[in-house]
Amino acid sequence: MAFTLNTYYTADDPRTISKTLTNQLDYTCQLLDSAEMVTPTLRVRCTSETFNANYCYISFFDRYYFITGQTVETANTILIHCKLDVLYTYRNALLSSTFLVTRNENIGSTYIPDTMLPLKGNKEMKVIEFTGGDFNLDTATANSYNFVLNVAGGGSNQGTAENGVMNT
């Protein structure tokens, strides 16, 4: 069964959803009898450009594929081994779907604990000195009222030995 194969070159990481595809070449190819959809193998008539492609679109499956390998079959034909790229194939549906995102490159650091953030084993100690305060031992002198003397007696209207009340 013959159908159209479009090959491309992409420099994007395989995990990129919206890949940039260049160098499109169109082929008429045949599907091997036992090929399945996820990892199909195709027979194409090769040119000098065929070996530069690393990505393709198979119209028969209406899906995009990574080219994982090429095997020279004859002087004119090669076998292209493919692997389904679900991210690019379903890019529109994916991008419009709502998900719970737990990590993101550009969200910045947040108040959600990140156990994967690499920290050094040591810690940095910082000390803040309080401002103000009543303690004065670093400036007190012999005339500073820093002592408290608790004594017996000495109440109001109380006589003393010196003023003679004691003897009455």
Added chain:
Amino acid sequence: MKLNTEYWGEGYPYLNFDDGKVLTIGRYADTIANRYPNHLKLNEEFDQSILIGTNFKNPNSVLLFINRLEGSKWIETGFTEPVDTGIYLGALQGSVYGTLSEWYRNRIAYGQTEIYTQIRPVLKFPFKSLCFLVQIGASNPLSYQEFAVDEYFGSENEKTYPTINTIIFRPCFGNNKNRTLWYQASGWIGYFIPLLYGTIDGGIYQEDIFPYYNNGDYLIYGHKPDSTFHSSSFNIHEAIFECPYGSKLWELVDNGTQVYTKFKGTRADVLKIIANTGFFCATTMDSVQHADLKNITDPHIIIGKMNDEGAISDTPLQGKDINDNTHQTTWNKTEDTGNGFNGIENTDPNNYTDKIDLNKPTLSNVNVFNRSFAVTSNNVRQLADFLWNADETKFNEIVKGLALMGENPMNGIIDLRLFPFNVALKNSATQAEPIVIGRTNTGVNGIKLTENVNSLIDLGECTFFEKFKNFLDFEPYTTAQLYIPYVGVVPVSTAEFMGHKISAKMIVDYTTGAGTAIVFKDDIPFIYKNGVVGITIPMTGNDSASYANTVVGNVVNGAVGGVTSIASGNIGGVVSSAEKLYSGFATGTNYQTASASSPSVATWQPQKCYFIIDRPILNVPDNYGRTVGYACEITGKLSNFKGFTVVSNPEISFKCTETEKTMLSQLLTAGVFV
């Protein structure tokens, strides 16, 4: 907005918008005077139900005070510290209310008499119908001009007018797609500005925060070149300029004829200032009029990220990144602005307080039966000389005067202690009088403590700020301890104290020397720890022997264990041994790692409180975000995220095979590049 109608009522219907909603404006003074005299009172806390959010230690709250003309130059007298603020929409328009022009009274609630603020808090408004144009006011030696932010940075305007003097916010109102420029608007529309509510506790004045020296129709940060400062009528007054982030981004310039502020920041700094307002802002004239604020694609629309609790940050979101990524985007109805600040939907009947006062007893144990004196070390020496008088006649008089005490003069002296603060300063009586022991006038003067002696000793204060502005600022990553002299080291929760003023006071028992340190979080006493602050001065052989036995005995039993525990890093062991260490003293103590073998030894230890913070040290590679991603918990369309993204438990709900669903799920869970 969960408006507190008990306070604000329904306000005054004022403007109609495309969506049929009504903007209502209430004037605080009118509301108080005419509508709710039983509920609202001047000089009390401002009702917060109109706030759209809060911004802790808001950098935009920093003010620059200048009040000194030295020679021919004005001198800046300093920037205030950032304070916690609430953010609301206010309308400014001057008029006379009372006997003076309101221009000169900006206060919301405090310090009011007959002159009220011209500010009208806006009670309800359609959030997505309002956008502020942010302008850069810049000058060269010849002139001053104002440009939209993105029509200044990187343009010829930046070269022609190289000195940035001001950052200006001008309101544009309409609907989510078409808004009227402020100068084309009628009525109040041109007078809306983002306002801060908080109280400055630094600088020269105790003031509420809101725009100073504004002309009533826009918010301006900084000050444009102004020659009036050198006129004779003006140079006796102080001036206040709003300068977000303070000296980091602003400086005061006086060239001898004109005074102005110079902004030292970049466009990125301007975006942070914009973010702190919490409102939609635009950086071009076209965007402020026509950008869609419900489905944002225009990269010139900026807003500060707000969490679900209403806390606004200085993280600016731009363009498409705004959608579903900040709380304000959920405010589609006029009533939505705000997220429940004491609002009417609050059914909790408790009357919460943010302040707990310590008691000031009217009775004390001082001077009830015996007498207590504040004395100096010179007084103590004179007293000892008197008691050990060589004159036989005088000595016998002393003995007779102490007949009640068994004729032993030393029995008349109950206690002598050294305190690490000036006791006389804490006493309402300041006149020295002779010390009478029993019935004997010693002739030595002291300051007799009264029953009203103040036992509350101030140990100072500090504020604990975030460093990382993320989870690393909290336990278990960042830990903190508080060293309190004569008490020891107290572990404190970083989550409890972060961003708050921490102060410490100590209640002292002058009779026993015991003290209880109280750590305050703002105005709430949070931690109580006991210690011994009064150092007993031995006066007799018995006293000395008892004192030494207590101290030495405890040192032998407890301190060694403490040292061992410290060396091994076993903090729990230190606590345990420290408790033993002071078990012999009058009151229980909780000395921890900073324990001393006696209060006397503690006098050699630091006499101020210290906040000791242990922070983690990051080792984050530059490409951490690209390879691992930063942790978040955000639900949204995948297209709203950019770069490396990890999804949790994805539900694939579009048409594809089971095998493909499994593949997609595995890929999304492991991380993809959007």
